Every structure is written in structure tokens, then in C-alpha cells.
Amino acid sequence: MRHDPLDPDEDGPRPRSRRRGQGELEAQVLEVLSRAAGPVTAAWVQERLEGDLAYTTVMTILSRLHTKQAVARERVGRSFVWRAEADEAGLAALRMRRVLDGQDDREAVLASFVTGLSADDERLLRDLLSEAAEEPED
16 A cells, blocks of 8 residues: 555645735735725635735734734724725835844945945935935925
8 A cells, every 4th residue: 555645534744825925915914904995804804815814924924014004993993994105015124124224234234225226226226316315395
């Protein structure tokens, strides 16, 4: 009799589902929230996510996003409703600022980042900085 590693009734290795990283889950939750017509519950988010994430996992991701100021929450009754405050690009920018804020030598970190950019990215960054400098301050 041959051993079938995919047979759940046999002892041995089981097939594993692909494990998603925290950043990927956060991006998926933000995408779901951004498609919502208004504030929604964590259960609503859970129903629309791919896979079979536990409710507690969705709540953990929402709480982390709230700490990062990427989502807002409002108490309704005994629970919260959630809405996106940032898109995926905004979340990436928040991560970059958090990394930069954790460094002692900001100038060295920024200099290293800029020197590592491709010519196209450097040109884009220069254009964005020029546009930001031209905008009137409130």
C-alpha cells in the first residue's frame, strides 16, 4: 500500500495553504474598505475577503490599521464600524515614514534612499517635490 501525503486520513505531511504576510492582509482589508459605500463592520469585511480568515484575524488587522491611522472607527452600539482613511499607496507611505522616524540619522537614510533610486524614480521624485513646493500653504 502506497502512502498518499494528501490523504487527510493518513498520518504524514498535510498540504499547506499559502500564508499571507501582514502587509498583504492589510492591503486586502484596505481594498475591501475602500469599496464600501460607507462605514462597515468587521464581519462585513471578513465576508468579502478571499480565503477563510478568522474574525479575530480581521479584527487584529483592522486594529493595526487603526493604529497606523489608515482606517477610522466609530462605535455603534457595542461594536465598531470601520472606514478607510488611506489607500494602499497611503499605507506604504505611512510605513516609510514610520521607518524613517525610527532612525537617528534621517539625512543619511534619505540620502541612501535617493541615491538608490532609478533615474525614472529620481525624476518622478523631483517632479513631486517641485509640485509640493509650488502648492500654497493653508
